[in-house]
Amino acid sequence: MPRAGRARAARRRAAAAALLALLAALGATAARGQAGGLDEDERRELGPAQGAPVSGALLDARAYEIGSLLRCPVCQGLSVADSPVDAAVSMQAKIRRLVAAGYSEEQILAYFEGSYGEFIRLSPKPEGFNLVVWILPVVAVLVGLGIVARRVRAVARPAAAGEDLEAYRRKVREAVEE
């Protein structure tokens, strides 16, 4: 093989090796991302990620959205996303890792609920006994509307009483004429 041909073949081999190395590095990064920095126990608890890995602005937005649904464990009425304390910052970092690895909102909320209990959710899940919290305000509004409607009808009655007044006047006129 001429010298120029050998040089071209060597360059092609080097390029192929570089490409393989790049693919291997990308694969390793993706695997790390998929694992989300989780250990065996956590992966068993969470199961496989239900979505695709997320990055960039979408990752920031989704992590904030999910963090705002969880209660900061050491604050009064603040969400994990809005709290500056260490405990909430660690939780928000964990949420971010899970979102980046493709875990869905419900998977992440269930994961934290599995450790902290349902209290960690800022809004109770609308199921079972919790339904009372969601239904009671609607029932209260309906009962209130019912009471208002009855009052309005009661106030409107004098209009009907006007007819009685006319009959009374008629009777008075008849009595005077007699």
Next chain:
Amino acid sequence: MNRTALIVGLLISLPLLVFLGLGFRSDPHTIESPLVGRPAPGFELLDLTGRTVSLAALRGKPVVLNFWATWCQPCIAEHPVLIRAAERWAGRAHFLGVIYHDEESAIERFLERRGAWGPTLVDPDSRVAIRYGVYGAPETFIIDVEGIVREKVAGAMSPSQLERLLSDASRGAAS
């Protein structure tokens, strides 16, 4: 109308009174841990000397897993209780401390002055604290001989409380 108002009033107020009554039956400061009765989440952490501690390797004896910090006054009050319990239960139970949002140097200085009751584990990114659902310090998880979380205690424990919890945990699921 008066009768209707009475019925509506009772329908609204009676359920509220029932909820209030139920509320008195539980301590509002206690948040039940969903981990109680379930296998303790596993972990491998480094202690302050650089030695790896694996929870799985401790199976067979009860484990006292205590999340604490030097900035937490109840943790400081609880420290001598843990030291005495660790001495009494030496060889029969494992005592593990996990640093909860504190500087390693502060913990080391504290332990030099007051003594240690077991390995003190470094928890990067609070991974283990999050896994155990820790709300604050101190919080203690009592893990029985079979690796099941038997109890979570929020706040400082008394000597008799810790003694009772360890006795129960050393008997396993049969207790």
